Amino acid sequence: MTSGLEEEERLVARAKEDPECFGALYDRYFPQIYRYVASRVRSREVAEDITSEVFFKALRGLARYQSTGHPFSSWLYQIAVNAITDHYRSQRHPEDSLDEVPDPVDGAPAVDEEVALRLSVQEVWTEIAELPEQQRIAMTLKYGEDLKLAEIGQIMGKSEGAVKLLVFRGTATLRQRLLAGRATAQSPEGADG
Amino acid sequence: MAERFWRRRRRVEDELAAVFPESQDPDGRLLATARELRQLLTSVEIGEAEPHYRDHLRASLLAEHRARSSARTPRRHRVGSLFGVGLGLAGLAMLGVVLISVLVLPSGPRQVVVQASVQNNPRVAVNQAIDLSFNQPMVESSVDQGLRIQPALTVSTAWQGATRLSIRPRHQLVPNVAYEVTISRKAARAQDGATPLSNIVIPFGTAPLSATAVGYPPSLVAVSQVATVQQPTALQYAPDGQLLVLAASALTPGAASPASVPGAAGVYSLSSPAALLAPGAAAPQPSPDSQQLAYWSAAGSSTELEVVPLGGGGQPQVVASSPDSDPVASWVNDSTLLYSGGQGLLEANLDGQVTAVYPFVKLGPSGFFEAAPGLTALYAQPGGIPTVYDLGTGSSLQLTGIQGVPVFSPDGAQLAYVALSGGRESVVVASSTGGAPRAVVVAPAGVALTQLAFSPGGQYIAYVATTPGVGSQLGALALATGASHLISSLSGVSLPAWSPEGTAISLVQTTGGGSQVLTFQLSAPPGAGAAGAGAAASALDTASTLAQLQVSGGQGALTAIQGLLAPGAAIPTSSLLPGHFDRFYAISSTASSSGPNAYQVQLELLRDPTGGLPAQYLDETATVSVAGTTGELTALTLGQLTALPPGPMVISATTSSTAPGSVTFVLQFDADLDPATVGAQSVQLTQSGTQVSGVRVSYQASSRQMVITATGLGSGPLVLTVGAPLADVDHTLISPPYELSLPALPTSAPTAG
Numbered sequence: 001m002t003s004g005l006e007e008e009e010r011l012v013a014r015a016k017e018d019p020e021c022f023g024a025l026y027d028r029y030f031p032q033i034y035r036y037v038a039s040r041v042r043s044r045e046v047a048e049d050i051t052s053e054v055f056f057k058a059l060r061g062l063a064r065y066q067s068t069g070h071p072f073s074s075w076l077y078q079i080a081v082n083a084i085t086d087h088y089r090s091q092r093h094p095e096d097s098l099d100e101v102p103d104p105v106d107g108a109p110a111v112d113e114e115v116a117l118r119l120s121v122q123e124v125w126t127e128i129a130e131l132p133e134q135q136r137i138a139m140t141l142k143y144g145e146d147l148k149l150a151e152i153g154q155i156m157g158k159s160e161g162a163v164k165l166l167v168f169r170g171t172a173t174l175r176q177r178l179l180a181g182r183a184t185a186q187s188p189e190g191a192d193g
Numbered sequence: 194m195a196e197r198f199w200r201r202r203r204r205v206e207d208e209l210a211a212v213f214p215e216s217q218d219p220d221g222r223l224l225a226t227a228r229e230l231r232q233l234l235t236s237v238e239i240g241e242a243e244p245h246y247r248d249h250l251r252a253s254l255l256a257e258h259r260a261r262s263s264a265r266t267p268r269r270h271r272v273g274s275l276f277g278v279g280l281g282l283a284g285l286a287m288l289g290v291v292l293i294s295v296l297v298l299p300s301g302p303r304q305v306v307v308q309a310s311v312q313n314n315p316r317v318a319v320n321q322a323i324d325l326s327f328n329q330p331m332v333e334s335s336v337d338q339g340l341r342i343q344p345a346l347t348v349s350t351a352w353q354g355a356t357r358l359s360i361r362p363r364h365q366l367v368p369n370v371a372y373e374v375t376i377s378r379k380a381a382r383a384q385d386g387a388t389p390l391s392n393i394v395i396p397f398g399t400a401p402l403s404a405t406a407v408g409y410p411p412s413l414v415a416v417s418q419v420a421t422v423q424q425p426t427a428l429q430y431a432p433d434g435q436l437l438v439l440a441a442s443a444l445t446p447g448a449a450s451p452a453s454v455p456g457a458a459g460v461y462s463l464s465s466p467a468a469l470l471a472p473g474a475a476a477p478q479p480s481p482d483s484q485q486l487a488y489w490s491a492a493g494s495s496t497e498l499e500v501v502p503l504g505g506g507g508q509p510q511v512v513a514s515s516p517d518s519d520p521v522a523s524w525v526n527d528s529t530l531l532y533s534g535g536q537g538l539l540e541a542n543l544d545g546q547v548t549a550v551y552p553f554v555k556l557g558p559s560g561f562f563e564a565a566p567g568l569t570a571l572y573a574q575p576g577g578i579p580t581v582y583d584l585g586t587g588s589s590l591q592l593t594g595i596q597g598v599p600v601f602s603p604d605g606a607q608l609a610y611v612a613l614s615g616g617r618e619s620v621v622v623a624s625s626t627g628g629a630p631r632a633v634v635v636a637p638a639g640v641a642l643t644q645l646a647f648s649p650g651g652q653y654i655a656y657v658a659t660t661p662g663v664g665s666q667l668g669a670l671a672l673a674t675g676a677s678h679l680i681s682s683l684s685g686v687s688l689p690a691w692s693p694e695g696t697a698i699s700l701v702q703t704t705g706g707g708s709q710v711l712t713f714q715l716s717a718p719p720g721a722g723a724a725g726a727g728a729a730a731s732a733l734d735t736a737s738t739l740a741q742l743q744v745s746g747g748q749g750a751l752t753a754i755q756g757l758l759a760p761g762a763a764i765p766t767s768s769l770l771p772g773h774f775d776r777f778y779a780i781s782s783t784a785s786s787s788g789p790n791a792y793q794v795q796l797e798l799l800r801d802p803t804g805g806l807p808a809q810y811l812d813e814t815a816t817v818s819v820a821g822t823t824g825e826l827t828a829l830t831l832g833q834l835t836a837l838p839p840g841p842m843v844i845s846a847t848t849s850s851t852a853p854g855s856v857t858f859v860l861q862f863d864a865d866l867d868p869a870t871v872g873a874q875s876v877q878l879t880q881s882g883t884q885v886s887g888v889r890v891s892y893q894a895s896s897r898q899m900v901i902t903a904t905g906l907g908s909g910p911l912v913l914t915v916g917a918p919l920a921d922v923d924h925t926l927i928s929p930p931y932e933l934s935l936p937a938l939p940t941s942a943p944t945a946g
Contacts, residue, residue, distance in 0.1 A: 010390075018304065020304065143234045167227075175222070
């Protein structure tokens with residue numbers, strides 16, 4: 001892992017001068033940054049706009065970039081998180097973007113009886129969008145991107161312990177809300193019929 | 194690399210455990226929620242970015258980078274202006290050093306950068322060359338030596354001006370394979386000594402089999418030469434897969450001299466070497482059980498209908514005679530023939546006794562007819578008028594605008610023919626018993642369509658398209674969608690014949706040098722053309738649906754998989770990793786010992802290498818219970834998600850039995866094999882635990898298929914193992930060995946994979 005980071009640091013150093021090296025960094029990180037952005041905004045056009053913004057900002061800020069011992073992707077995620085936050089702040093109803101998430105098959109049987117809780121993707125996205133901003137960012141980076149707590153801390157400018165707390169609180173809130181929603185749905189009043 | 198996967202998984206688990214320690218989450222509910230959230234959100238299907246957008250953004254970024262770099266360059270000139278305002282001697286001396294450095298010392302070599310035509314393209318055509326473009330002149334021999342392709346291929350390289358390299362595989366690429374071209378950093382050496390920063394790795398893939406599903410006609414995988422023939426007039430497969438040609442002579446590769454009959458045409462079996470079955474024959478027809486061959490033979494002023502054993506060696510048996518000029522015969526079953534007998538359409542058994550007449554059917558003076566499979570309908574030209582008879586009711590209908598002879602679908606329900614309308618030819622399909630004809634494909638003006646041939650499954654029609662100035666080429670269309678394309682650019686082709694399992698088309702190509710019989714291996718979807726292998730094909734379809742859902746991922750995947758399960762069946766859905774894979778192979782479908790209608794399907798799911806991560810694979814064995822044409826999953830055995838080892842891999846396996854006590858396995862590999870390692874030393878076949886001797890092994894390089902045949906077998910279960918020393922052309926051994934178990938000898942039809 002260390003050698004991988006060292007190799008990346010050399011590549012980043014060269015990328016400051018060499019466009020082709022920047023191209024190599026782009027090739028390496030474009031898929032995951034685009035995926036992350038697309039998972040948050042749920043619109044191809046907006047995802048493309050924000051991803052472009054992320055990489056142009058990275059290019060323009062590259063001369064000032066200094067390695068902190070974390071992967072270069074942490075810095076890109078940091079830019080992406082800020083760009084997504086800016087995007088939603090500029091929207092009147094940020095949750096509208098979640099409406100496009102398709103519902104799972106109605107009335108489908110439970111997928112796996114052994115898991116503790118039944119979730120659907122739409123419910124989860126809706127509830128995540130309702131979480132406080134910091135919890136929302138930590139939750140999506142942890143569960144959606146599988147990033148390390150330390151990397152999330154680097155992206156959010158927080159300690160690893162603070163990220164743990166955000167994820168803990170976010171998960172507890174989410175579980176509580178999902179269970180409450182499920183209980184309502186299963187009550188005679190909440191049932192579809 | 195597998196360790197890397199598990200290390201990462203452990204890391205994620207450890208971190209989640211740290212977030213939700215037992216002290217704060219005593220019943221583990223939050224941890225369970227966290228695990229499910231992670232699984233749910235990482236499996237959400239996010240569409241790939243548009244390649245055009247991705248490439249455009251990259252180009253824009255690099256353009257801005259270059260512009261910024263060049264904008265920074267003039268700073269150097271400011272040194273001169275500083276000099277102008279006066280510097281101390283020390284400063285002047287330092288400037289001198291800088292100037293000397295800039296003007297005299299050589300700058301470092303420019304790093305090697307390569308662009309590839311196929312880079313990251315997951316749907317490269319199987320006949321496409323791999324073109325590389327370097328940013329500076331390269332040491333060609335060094336690059337050639339350091340070039341590797343995985344799965345291994347035999348390639349030739351051609352350079353243009355030391356910067357452009359074209360890599361051509363000797364045989365066409367295999368569909369649905371993720372390839373990786375690698376040039377080691379040291380080998381990728383420019384003429385000025387520069388190298389790239391790291392090994393050059395160019396991933397790309399060929400279109401998956403799902404792209405050639407029923408809605409799209411199959412594509413060409415490989416071409417092989419079967420025989421050289423003279424004056425061929427008919428080509429067809431017997432139901433057992435034996436290829437027959439009606440010609441003046443036939444010479445199979447490796448045979449010393451052609452089989453021929455002086456002055457007359459004969460029917461030849463193109464097994465190696467070619468064997469003459471019936472001299473002086475016309476209109477040959479193999480029986481449904483592939484045991485006999487019926488044909489017409491001139492005898493004085495009339496023509497005799499004769500039957501000989503298809504395996505050769507027997508005397509012709511005369512069944513009937515006909516005064517018609519162009520009589521036809523068609524098998525009703527293994528002991529009865531339908532034929533044009535002068536007075537009309539007759540049926541006779543092999544002893545020559547007429548068993549039925551069809552007085553309502555009027556044949557033309559030639560006696561020609563075309564019978565639908567199952568004898569539901571028949572086409573004839575009484576008085577030159579194209580007419581279709583319903584043999585059940587005796588009713589008839591006339592066809593208008595028809596060009597040439599129509600063909601019936603394998604189930605006899607449909608009729609396809611070429612029609613001319615508005616000066617353009619089209620392929621028209623109609624119900625055999627009437628109904629509105631439907632133009633499936635309309636050819637461009639001037640292009641003639643002929644020689645239609647239904648695929649054994651009935652989903653596709655092959656045809657010959659003749660374009661002025663180009664010649665005749667093989668095309669295919671999908672009936673469901675009307676999608677069509679030329680299967681090959683080879684011209685001068687005729688007489689297309691589908692193989693019984695629908696995975697190949699054989700045809701004749703005639704050039705100035707003569708005629709040859711070629712076989713085109715096709716990328717047919719699993720089970721699509723597996724005529725006669727209905728239950729095994731249904732099982733394969735069900736298992737393929739499971740694998741496709743795992744590849745697709747998305748919100749509904751696990752739910753849809755649940756819908757494939759038989760009542761009461763439980764499979765470990767949490768380990769199916771939907772959305773984690775890029776492609777799959779449904780390798781084989783064979784009878785299972787667990788029940789009379791149960792089949793075992795071998796699946797392999799693959800994740801392509803990306804971002805420095807190696808390719809991974811997961812083996813699955815699905816047990817499918819088949820009722821009618823519907824399959825249900827009753828059990829699933831999962832292997833471990835593992836880094837894909839280098840070396841050849843079996844991606845399809847079919848089994849069949851052409852004679853009592855015999856078995857034939859056809860294994861399709863993804864890589865070119867080292868011929869020296871192909872043989873009995875790499876193959877082990879056991880029956881009831883005892884090794885079978887006398888196993889024959891052959892390898893067809895152009896299709897990358899290994900054929901393993903054994904005879905004299907009993908009835909016990911068989912286990913085939915193909916392992917070391919089998920290796921690819923890069924000398925990488927097959928690993929792990931491929932294994933296929935059969936509870937008993939297969940039925941005669943191929944149980945396709």
